[in-house]
């Protein structure tokens with residue numbers, strides 16, 4: 001299986017810093033609650049908050065949308081919910097990648113039902129060509145082409161999450 005670099009570690013670092021600046025401008029006096037989506041969003045969230053030098057809180061939720069396949073089923077299963085009350089909070093959802101949009105759409109709708117003061121989405125990668133349902137993306141790290149990507153928290157069958165850059169996975173093994 002070949003892996004080709006799409007976004008280098010240095011570019012990721014710079015972009016995360018820029019996003020943190022944008023978020024700071026909008027939230028610095030609001031003590032926002034950043035909700036990371038497990039597992040994929042953990043690395044992005046942890047890098048992001050190391051650049052947020054103002055008061056905020058974090059929590060996590062976990063959903064499963066892909067199983068071991070690389071094609072979305074359009075079904076999203078809740079595995080772990082957040083226990084932090086969202087009423088009176090400014091909520092910012094932190095996700096690794098948006099593809100068809102089903103996952104974020106479901107999360108966004110569910111969290112908004114709890115009537116937070118505001119609810120926005122910050123996504124590291126936007127695979128815009130594959131969108132099936134509309135979701136409002138307030139902060140986007142990079143727009144990416146339609147390839148299966150790994151690294152920086154993103155996995156393929158639970159592998160490659162640890163990679164420091166974003167890589168394209170070449171599924172078509174060419175033997176000889």
Ligand code: IMP
Nearest residue numbers: 040072098099100101102103148149154
């Ligand atoms: P969506 O529901 O189709 O938007 O899929 C979003 C979820 O699928 C993300 O939270 C990821 O976990 C996973 N996903 C989508 N595209 C990729 C990819 O290229 N690499 C790894 N995971 C992906």
Ligand code: MG
Nearest residue numbers: 037040041096
């Ligand atoms: Mg995910």
